[in-house]
Amino acid sequence: MDPHVRNHLERASADRQARLERMQRGWVAYHEDLPAPLKKTVARDGTVTDDDVEVTLAAVVVDAAAHFLAGTPPELQVSNDNAEGTAQT
Secondary structure, rough: OHHHHHHHHHHHHHEEEEEOOOOOOHHHOOOOOOHHHHHHHHHHOOOOEEEOOOOEEEEEEEEHHHHHHHOOOOOOOOOOOOOOOOOOO
């Protein structure tokens, strides 16, 4: 195989792999499967303190942006009560 073609295919494969990893990280963030940012601490008396307050709004932001960009589909209603037989919207 031509070295230039091989180089191009390797770069394309690496780019595809990097894109798949970014998408995977995005889905993890969307579904809030992130690791805890702070470590749990154990006091001298044995009590465990977990100071993590997780506020992940990725799904809310993504859903709101998708709704803003795509909007809602139009709703059509057809009535048989029209004397002329045409549909009303």
